[in-house]
Amino acid sequence: MVSYRLVVFDILNDLKQIYDDADLTPFKVFYWVLIHADRLKKQHMEKIDSGAFITPFILTVNVEPDNGRNYFTLPASIYDFDKDDGIDYITYTPAVDLSLPTFASVKFTRTTPSKSQRLYFREEETPSPANPYFYRQGNRIYLLGVEQINITEIEAALKLSFNPLDATIDLDDEFEFPSDLIPVLKRQLLDLGRFVLNIPKDAINDGAGFDAKAMPTQKLISVNEQPVANGNQSE
Amino acid sequence: MEINPSNFGSIKEVLADVLVSLNDEAQKLLTPGFYRSKVKDALDELAFDITFLPVTNDYEIPDNLIVDIPKGCFNLRQIHIFTGTPDDVQYVENVYWKKGRHTRGAETGYTADVHHWNVTDPFIQVSIDEYSMYYFSVQNGRIYLSDACSGFDYVRLTFDGIPSMNLDEVKMVPPEVKKAVTLWATEKCASALKIRDSKYRAIQADAASQLDEYGLSGAWHEAKMRLRRLDKKQMKDIIEYNSKMNY
Numbered sequence: 001m002v003s004y005r006l007v008v009f010d011i012l013n014d015l016k017q018i019y020d021d022a023d024l025t026p027f028k029v030f031y032w033v034l035i036h037a038d039r040l041k042k043q044h045m046e047k048i049d050s051g052a053f054i055t056p057f058i059l060t061v062n063v064e065p066d067n068g069r070n071y072f073t074l075p076a077s078i079y080d081f082d083k084d085d086g087i088d089y090i091t092y093t094p095a096v097d098l099s100l101p102t103f104a105s106v107k108f109t110r111t112t113p114s115k116s117q118r119l120y121f122r123e124e125e126t127p128s129p130a131n132p133y134f135y136r137q138g139n140r141i142y143l144l145g146v147e148q149i150n151i152t153e154i155e156a157a158l159k160l161s162f163n164p165l166d167a168t169i170d171l172d173d174e175f176e177f178p179s180d181l182i183p184v185l186k187r188q189l190l191d192l193g194r195f196v197l198n199i200p201k202d203a204i205n206d207g208a209g210f211d212a213k214a215m216p217t218q219k220l221i222s223v224n225e226q227p228v229a230n231g232n233q234s235e
Numbered sequence: 236m237e238i239n240p241s242n243f244g245s246i247k248e249v250l251a252d253v254l255v256s257l258n259d260e261a262q263k264l265l266t267p268g269f270y271r272s273k274v275k276d277a278l279d280e281l282a283f284d285i286t287f288l289p290v291t292n293d294y295e296i297p298d299n300l301i302v303d304i305p306k307g308c309f310n311l312r313q314i315h316i317f318t319g320t321p322d323d324v325q326y327v328e329n330v331y332w333k334k335g336r337h338t339r340g341a342e343t344g345y346t347a348d349v350h351h352w353n354v355t356d357p358f359i360q361v362s363i364d365e366y367s368m369y370y371f372s373v374q375n376g377r378i379y380l381s382d383a384c385s386g387f388d389y390v391r392l393t394f395d396g397i398p399s400m401n402l403d404e405v406k407m408v409p410p411e412v413k414k415a416v417t418l419w420a421t422e423k424c425a426s427a428l429k430i431r432d433s434k435y436r437a438i439q440a441d442a443a444s445q446l447d448e449y450g451l452s453g454a455w456h457e458a459k460m461r462l463r464r465l466d467k468k469q470m471k472d473i474i475e476y477n478s479k480m481n482y
Contacts, residue, residue: 085263109262109267124268124269124271125266125269125272126268133266
């Protein structure tokens with residue numbers, strides 16, 4: 001198992017930043033790891049048809065008291081793929097008595113609020129408990145067609161992303177990242193680190209970057225009309 | 236060919252092929268309901284072209300002699316009235332269609348170009364015993380039986396059924412036409428998808444070519460020929476009837 005710590009200190013070590021008061025801190029590199037790994041993993045998942053990074057959840061379904069809409073809240077950040085493909089599937093929980101696995105019998109089909117009106121035009125497509133739909137609005141996933149049944153839980157398989165803002169991630173957690181892409185990630189982080197370490201000396205605004213010889217030594221004379229001496233001003 | 240409903244396959248068996256052809260096994264490009272409806276449409280279209288689903292039902296003759304045309308019926312084949320019950324049929328009469336007959340129901344009389352009172356009409360005069368006139372007309376989707384039918388208990392309707400309205404999804408597709416139905420559904424679904432991705436245009440064209448719905452060299456025509464063909468037993472008996480020549 002590869003942990004975040006292993007990757008972070010590998011980068012710090014290569015950049016010679018493992019001493020006290022180093023310019024790069026482990027948490028800064030940890031942040032870099034998350035944002036770069038997020039992008040690489042997203043590209044990987046778009047390209048590779050694999051279940052390696054799909055995580056199933058059993059989630060509580062809530063009802064909006066104002067309008068009776070059923071929804072559940074995403075338990076973690078997911079990739080914002082085209083057509084909400086960050087959600088691999090949503091189905092009833094295994095507690096539902098079906099001979100097949102629930103995800104093989106009834107799956108919630110993705111729709112959007114604006115497209116959902118057409119679904120009611122034809123009996124075969126009309127949302128119902130046997131033919132349910134879902135749509136995403138922000139952090140919530142709404143369920144369509146199950147309003148008439150008392151659904152309390154749902155099974156959802158999600159394609160989780162790295163969330164740099166998630167304070168619960170620990171350095172010693174498993175780094176769920178395709179191992180074949182670690183060299184690519186490392187190269188990108190080393191490039192970023194080298195670039196960042198080069199910035200401070202050139203960018204400090206102390207004037208040290210100016211060459212004294214380049215400073216103007218002659219008095220600058222305006223080409224505009226010169227003001228006349230005091231006392232000789234014409235009326 | 237007489238088809239055997241116990242051989243019928245499910246819509247899912249057709250979709251198992253259609254979804255692979257369209258590379259949408261997860262059913263995310265189109266909704267599952269859309270796919271199912273296209274398979275049903277294929278069967279309905281085929282049934283309209285070459286009927287393969289005869290349906291026979293019995294209905295009690297109401298006092299007003301008006302019988303609703305059953306849901307899922309699109310082509311009346313036979314109308315018989317009989318006394319007794321469906322399990323104990325006694326006296327039977329054939330009911331004939333009367334052209335241009337209009338009525339409000341039992342005991343209200345009727346109008347028609349050829350009326351049985353047309354005894355003074357200079358062109359068409361009829362002379363039929365009114366009490367033996369068992370006929371019907373269709374008005375506004377309802378079957379209006381003639382007053383003479385009131386002495387009977389049941390009417391037996393035989394008609395061609397629309398598959399999607401008479402069959403369950405689990406037993407809907409005759410194996411003889413599965414290939415044609417699969418291609419038809421594939422073609423229509425690919426047509427719906429081509430606006431999103433032009434690669435579906437090629438899939439649609441391939442399916443349409445193999446189907447050849449309006450021609451004579453594709454799966455559609457093949458399916459119609461299979462359904463139209465007589466069983467060997469029927470063929471043998473017809474030859475036998477004809478060869479007897481009433482001698």
